[in-house]
Amino acid sequence: MAQRHSISGVVQAHVTQADVAQVHPEKHPAAKDTAPSTATTRIVLEGISWETYERLLAETGEHRHQRFTYCDGFLEIMVPLEQHEEPTRLFDDFVAVFVDELGLELRKLGSLTMKDPTQQKGLEPDGCFYIQNEAVVRGVETLDFEIHPPPDLAVEVDNSHGSLNKFPIYAALKISEVWRLRRGILTIYQLNAEQTDYQETSTSLAFPQMPVQELPQFVERAKAIGQRSAVRELAKRVRTILGQE
Numbered sequence: 001m002a003q004r005h006s007i008s009g010v011v012q013a014h015v016t017q018a019d020v021a022q023v024h025p026e027k028h029p030a031a032k033d034t035a036p037s038t039a040t041t042r043i044v045l046e047g048i049s050w051e052t053y054e055r056l057l058a059e060t061g062e063h064r065h066q067r068f069t070y071c072d073g074f075l076e077i078m079v080p081l082e083q084h085e086e087p088t089r090l091f092d093d094f095v096a097v098f099v100d101e102l103g104l105e106l107r108k109l110g111s112l113t114m115k116d117p118t119q120q121k122g123l124e125p126d127g128c129f130y131i132q133n134e135a136v137v138r139g140v141e142t143l144d145f146e147i148h149p150p151p152d153l154a155v156e157v158d159n160s161h162g163s164l165n166k167f168p169i170y171a172a173l174k175i176s177e178v179w180r181l182r183r184g185i186l187t188i189y190q191l192n193a194e195q196t197d198y199q200e201t202s203t204s205l206a207f208p209q210m211p212v213q214e215l216p217q218f219v220e221r222a223k224a225i226g227q228r229s230a231v232r233e234l235a236k237r238v239r240t241i242l243g244q245e
Helices: 007-013 050-060 082-102 167-173 212-225 227-241
Strands: 040-045 067-071 074-080 114-116 121-123 127-130 153-157 177-182 185-191 198-201
Touching: 050 067, 050 074, 067 167, 074 082, 082 127, 082 153, 082 177, 082 212, 082 227, 114 167, 121 167, 167 185, 167 198, 177 212, 185 212, 212 227
Parallel strands: 153 177
Antiparallel strands: 040 074, 067 074, 067 121, 114 121, 127 153, 177 185, 185 198
């Protein structure tokens, strides 16, 4: 049963100590992933208006540590811990390896707040990237998703921590590809032709040649040999695939 909290109390406390709250999956289609995780602390609020969500974003500012997910009256506030952030940052480096070895360009925007007021959905991914559309948004200081395309790729690390299923939100935002690292397995999802849901696939739309599903191995390698050594090993693996070694 989800614990109910006053939104004003949450704002005043800045959610520095989030309670672990569960939402019953049958209450809402967005509430599906309920497995607990020690990598984050979080709180789930019910019956929250879109206006309150917008106010919470404004009051906590751009440099907050919390991440917010909103879907049709459900608001999840998540505080990531070290076990969550380390692989998240590694994925930034892994994507950069793919881009560098393929001679592409990249714009990394981290946990960019993305929202659609018309559908009342919003989130902040663990990481997001412009790859195919990098040139379109290059140098743009303030992105407007009514004008500019959304990021080409979003990354979610250990999405099992959240009780809100983010895929309906990503679909509403028209994110064409999502990678989810969950319990040591990376799954690639692509937006379907109707742009309503995601299909699991073995090949990345952004990096069709790259060993994307091998990336969890390099996350584990980083624990043994260090982060930069793991990144160099990935670069070597990519060059082998490309026939450069």
